[in-house]
Amino acid sequence: MARKTGSHSDITGPRVREAALRLFARQGYAAVSMRGLAAEVGVQAGALYLYTRDKQSLLFDLMKGHMDDLLSAWAEEPKGDGPMARLEAFCRFHIGFNLERPDAVFVSYMELRNLEPANFDVIEALRKAYETELETILKEGVDEGIFAVPDTKLATLALIAMLTGVTTWYREGGRLSRARVGQIYWDMVRKSVGA
Amino acid sequence: MARKTGSHSDITGPRVREAALRLFARQGYAAVSMRGLAAEVGVQAGALYLYTRDKQSLLFDLMKGHMDDLLSAWAEEPKGDGPMARLEAFCRFHIGFNLERPDAVFVSYMELRNLEPANFDVIEALRKAYETELETILKEGVDEGIFAVPDTKLATLALIAMLTGVTTWYREGGRLSRARVGQIYWDMVRKSVGA
DNA sequence: GTCTATAGCATGATAGAC
DNA sequence: GTCTATCATGCTATAGAC
Incomplete structure (x- = not known):
């Protein structure tokens, strides 16, 4: 499942965007939580803010x-x-x-x-x-x-x-x-x- | 602005639906809060549940x-x-x-x-x-x-x-x-x- | 019928350990 | 780079006074 640690800036960034696009399309922007997005990517919520300033x-x-x-x-x-x-x-x-x-x-x-x-x-x-x-x-x-x-x-x-x-x-x-x-x-x- | 008390079942019900339709269209269902809807109608949030079972x-x-x-x-x-x-x-x-x-x-x-x-x-x-x-x-x-x-x-x-x-x-x-x-x-x- | 107050929980974003 | 923990706030829905 979710890896615990490591350095994956180059691949995690695109994966965040892909997951966000998929979830926004399916549930709508307002209905998607940063926690839910993090779960989809396989990281913790806090880690998302390494790849985006905010939602x-x-x-x-x-x-x-x-x-x-x-x-x-x-x-x-x-x-x-x-x-x-x-x-x-x-x-x-x-x-x-x-x-x-x-x-x-x-x-x-x-x-x-x-x-x-x-x-x-x-x-x-x-x-x-x-x-x-x-x-x-x-x-x-x-x-x-x-x-x-x-x-x-x-x-x-x-x-x-x-x-x-x-x-x-x-x-x-x-x-x-x-x-x-x-x-x-x-x-x-x-x-x-x-x- | 908002009246404090009184009996208005017959007119408040339609006003709730009208306000909900307007806000849902403008902001989207997920982005509309029951508090925001109540404010639009001019009642307190709790009063909405007299007119709808839930959101x-x-x-x-x-x-x-x-x-x-x-x-x-x-x-x-x-x-x-x-x-x-x-x-x-x-x-x-x-x-x-x-x-x-x-x-x-x-x-x-x-x-x-x-x-x-x-x-x-x-x-x-x-x-x-x-x-x-x-x-x-x-x-x-x-x-x-x-x-x-x-x-x-x-x-x-x-x-x-x-x-x-x-x-x-x-x-x-x-x-x-x-x-x-x-x-x-x-x-x-x-x-x-x-x- | 409407109010105030609140329970119970989820949210966005940040701080600091590793 | 990711984690855990947390802050401050917002949410839906309900309880009980009036």
């Missing part, structure tokens, strides 16, 4: 890391030419990225209200930047007459809500493969913005 | 009431003839109903994990029944060749996620009226299931 920092660092990963992964994604190709790339990227880390997606959405105001502002700005990526694609498509979208801001929020929702029901090894899910969602998105 | 019952009763309201309101909604008319009715109903009670929608989605298992099962069954209402419409439309939906179960979840998402950003008196929002969402839904 709030743990939450913020997880959410900030997730948003940074999201934006940099999208930045490096091959996107193709034209609004249609870029919209397809966005859909498939969003679904694929989110399905790889359902806990982080869940926490980043559900625990916004548990962030202290200064931390909230940081995460909110990153979330807005990501939304702007999609809205830019929609605007370009409307300008070129490829998409029929009466309000790009609303369509952006509607499509992200639809695509993100996949994480709430998708289970690995279930009825549908990821590729099949991506295909079906892309079909719906494509048609919904079509003329 | 869990408060959450469950709010969620159960919301789901019952949702299902009975939909049952009484005029729906028109044929899958297309019924799908439009569902979209407009869902948006309208949810925008009327954003706190209840938020709590019913976010606090599922804070329900005790037996309570969770009850709410989950009601949620499933509501989803089935939409899936039935989609199936009928597919059977009649009106809708092109490769997987009605997936489309059901995708559409509900999209429509419910409206509560996360819509603000009364904002840029768009409810009717306009309903129209734009219905346009997207109609196209997304079209041939």
Whole structure:
């Protein structure tokens, strides 16, 4: 079980974050105690404070890391030419990225209200930047007459809500493969913005 | 501020539930204390237990009431003839109903994990029944060749996620009226299931 | 019906031994 | 780097006065 002593700074730190993400997703930030987290990691409660300043920092660092990963992964994604190709790339990227880390997606959405105001502002700005990526694609498509979208801001929020929702029901090894899910969602998105 | 004594069973009960719904939505179930709730109502903590057996019952009763309201309101909604008319009715109903009670929608989605298992099962069954209402419409439309939906179960979840998402950003008196929002969402839904 | 007071326990965070 | 022990505070729920 829990080791009694030793030096494991390099491996315990990541394990704390992994356990925190898992517990925050399962029980919610407010319902997770530092004792419970320590038990999950296999250390005593006091030892956690070697790896995080406090519980709030743990939450913020997880959410900030997730948003940074999201934006940099999208930045490096091959996107193709034209609004249609870029919209397809966005859909498939969003679904694929989110399905790889359902806990982080869940926490980043559900625990916004548990962030202290200064931390909230940081995460909110990153979330807005990501939304702007999609809205830019929609605007370009409307300008070129490829998409029929009466309000790009609303369509952006509607499509992200639809695509993100996949994480709430998708289970690995279930009825549908990821590729099949991506295909079906892309079909719906494509048609919904079509003329 | 808080009255010291008196008999107010008939009005304090509803006020407890209203305050609980507001606080649960704003801070999350786990982060709301019975002391904080009592302060919001304007009574002492002990007095709350005249109106609820415990904190869990408060959450469950709010969620159960919301789901019952949702299902009975939909049952009484005029729906028109044929899958297309019924799908439009569902979209407009869902948006309208949810925008009327954003706190209840938020709590019913976010606090599922804070329900005790037996309570969770009850709410989950009601949620499933509501989803089935939409899936039935989609199936009928597919059977009649009106809708092109490769997987009605997936489309059901995708559409509900999209429509419910409206509560996360819509603000009364904002840029768009409810009717306009309903129209734009219905346009997207109609196209997304079209041939 | 509401109050005050409190039982019994859990919490976040720190101090100091090893 | 981890442990044990602890502080100060907060929590849910109940008991009993009024």
